Amino acid sequence: MTAIPSVGDRMPTCEVEVGRDSVIRYCGASGDFNPLHWSDRVAIDAGLPGVIAHGMLTMGVASRVLLEWCGDPGAVVSYRSRFARPFPVPDEAEPPRIEIAAEVTAVEGDLVTVGLSVRQGDDDLLSRAEAQLRWPGQASTAN
């Protein structure tokens, strides 16, 4: 159990590798087999540099890191984001890495609102990403 955070608190920034295998695995786990996520040929035809990750994979990895910080896998009350740009994932020995950061923007009782940022290098992959968490172990302070 972690103490309830305060506005301005930040989750330790986390770097995650997202390789071609991650994208293929997410195709299978999610059931989303849009060829943009496994065929360079189709992706290049669509004007992309190659296979791109699912926006939901980026959003999902960010939520996983956030929930590990919070300590309760069922804490999320709401979660939303826009997809800022395509995330190309080339089949290379050095897979792309994304940087996930989160900062508490509001606290109301045990309800904690967190703004998330997911970047690849200097580029934001998500925009306006926000989650509300029912912080664990705070039954006595619940409103």
Added chain:
Amino acid sequence: MGLNRDLLGRIYRAEEPFEVTRGKLREFAVALGGELEVDVAPPTFAFVATLRARRLLLDDPALGLSYGRVVHGEEGFAYERPIRVGDLLTATATVASIEERGANEMLRWEEELTDADGQLVCRAAGTAVSRGTAGGAS
């Protein structure tokens, strides 16, 4: 060329409930780089449980959406309770709005997941950007 506004408000329902098995949750958690043993679904799992209903909507020939032109614009989930192993979830997807944004059209869908007792578990909403299909596009 444009998307069919006659479908606004139309509700699509998956033919059968989505059964949340431990194996499915494990696959999904591992795909996100997480733990092997999970009883509770990560928040984006609702996108998987609603897939069949959303597919009926997006693939409806009457809508006129061309899959190759579409990118996912945004997505959001609001939970009444977490999705857990053993849940039998029924999904509906509704055409909520279709708007022109320059040369593109923005299709917004809204979805609901209810459990075997008919209780609401999750509301989801997302947009698909249909590139170059707006009426004013040349």
